[in-house]
Amino acid sequence: MLRRPTIKDVAQRAGCGIATVSRVLNGQGSSSEQTRSKVLAAAEALGFEFNDLGRSLQSNSTRTIGCIVPSLANPVFAEVVQAAQAEANRAGYQLILACSDYDGGLETKAIRTLLAKQVDGLIVTVGDARTSEGLELIRAKRTPCCLVYNTPPDNGPGDGFAAWTVDNRGAADAVAEGFARQGHSCTGFLALEFGRSDRSRERYEGFVAACARLGMAHPVLLEIEEQEGRLLQLLGAMLAEHRGITGIFASNDYLALAAMKAARDLGMQVPADLSIVGFDGISTGLMVEPNLSTVVTDPKAMGRGAAQTVLARLAGLEPPGRPDPAHTFSFRQGGSLGPPSAGKSDGGEAATSPPSNQ
Amino acid sequence: MLRRPTIKDVAQRAGCGIATVSRVLNGQGSSSEQTRSKVLAAAEALGFEFNDLGRSLQSNSTRTIGCIVPSLANPVFAEVVQAAQAEANRAGYQLILACSDYDGGLETKAIRTLLAKQVDGLIVTVGDARTSEGLELIRAKRTPCCLVYNTPPDNGPGDGFAAWTVDNRGAADAVAEGFARQGHSCTGFLALEFGRSDRSRERYEGFVAACARLGMAHPVLLEIEEQEGRLLQLLGAMLAEHRGITGIFASNDYLALAAMKAARDLGMQVPADLSIVGFDGISTGLMVEPNLSTVVTDPKAMGRGAAQTVLARLAGLEPPGRPDPAHTFSFRQGGSLGPPSAGKSDGGEAATSPPSNQ
DNA sequence: AGCCGCTTTGGAAACGTTTCCAATTTTGAT
């Protein structure tokens, strides 16, 4: 009595064929009242539950959607996953999750594994949509897929993929304008794992372009490597090295918050000595003093949208329309962005407009 | 050319039997150099990849572990999942994730679905281990399972399950001592979705017992329902209603942080007018001013431990030893816990001193 | 040449399900 009962066991106990059991238990085809009750009784008595493997093998569909994100430590992705899952469940699909840990090798491996498991669709955030091997695999297998927080490039593996994403360049532009409005000219861009996230790269490029457009100095790229622990010291060293910087644009809110803490620990005032702007709009940003200025995005909407896109494709329907890029983000002015204090506000190209208010 | 190539196609192209292809591609059994290269060439040419469904059906193992947590919005569970996933991957297993959204019905459904998918093992945090239907299903199917953050009861569905958990009562005791040491006597316990989390209940019960032991007043239970939005107002109303309270123990850090913000918005000083202690030790707690006093737990260790326990059972090995309950948490004294200000510090039964300030 | 033992090979069964189809039973109308 170790083995789980199969449909055969039910058939035997009910004294009928397996086809009949299948029909009764799935409520399809016709069956007499008498057989129906016998089958039901047998299934009940044995505690029978279907085995999805046989089912999926036969039906060529697993009612399963794979989802790959860099990490759940970032609440943005946690929300994406949560929303995608809710949406998938509503449609009777299950989500299989994998995290790539910002590692291209793991990313590829995860995609390969999920494809082997015959997921019906995929929702994916890759490190770099221009070079991802995993996307090649997905394309080769023609599995419906939607990118999240990645911009599909014009060529390369990601070309032609559906995507729900944020207008990183536009958002970076808004941030630059925010800095300019407060009278900043000399800024830095803070990124973690810069090479492993095309989002980060796009934000940086957009910021660089916007700074140029606004006559601000070319932003200093502050790239740090490690995640745990030493972040504070690294940041301290960088701020010490680049004294002229009056504002920092961090590629995500976690970094921005860490930078705020580091600045405080270094005896600097935010925003008087150093303004900080983040990206994502995680809720923690609203809990700190001063509030974090940031680019607010809607990860739930992204996850939901991506899921709907994949599900629509699976159902043969029209995918939902995607939002106007300009509405994929909003700049939230918080207390962490203010005019640079007199002592620090330096020349640069923007010296013409001194801070005026507040 | 729509259909994905199967092992049969490879066999045909290589001019051999499917058994041979299976052996070559899996590197098992013997095969001549000549056949090997022909098979490899054919597989390569066709872009063949194994279909895990057939494989799993045959081998009666999916190399898949199911994981169910209430929500990913809580970073504690995000970390649990992350750690469990890393551990599972190391052992060649894949994690299938489902979130129950703190809903018993969804929880049962998710467990049923994962069992139907023939997961080899399960890592689960249920709402209430004493009554969970899902645990019954798992038990009936004899699927190896480890609880996380649940205490297996002496009877009921969870009885006898392995578990990696925190000593909630012990931790609540430490919190009560923390309050007592600072001179608090009249406290409140703040819980969200109280009935849906046996962790919350244990913390409350432990806190009640400890308060009694320490001669403090019976804590007021502040239970709020909604998650989004109105939390601030609700909290405000409660604090206004229970003026005598000088300290709040929140059942998790999110609530604690929200409470801190609410207190501030109400013009109260933390900790002078109101001390706040949380539970979990999420990193955000260290970023706010003042620091959040909290019970620090190690969700990564829990996730890792639970995964190891399940994996060991699958491999027929001894499960790893579980930590001494006393070491499953540590009380972190932060700035949000201090002595009550003179005006508010009241005596004994709390009714004796009417609210005085603000 | 004959035989033994080793390597290599492929047919076939099995895993649990759905579904086609043909066979059987029931129903209803004459």
Added chain:
DNA sequence: ATCAAAATTGGAAACGTTTCCAAAGCGGCT
């Protein structure tokens, strides 16, 4: 009663894989 139509039923194939087992190939030994 008879017959056609409709309802019910179960055998068998199919999904893609692994593995058992018997057969075939082959080298070297007497």
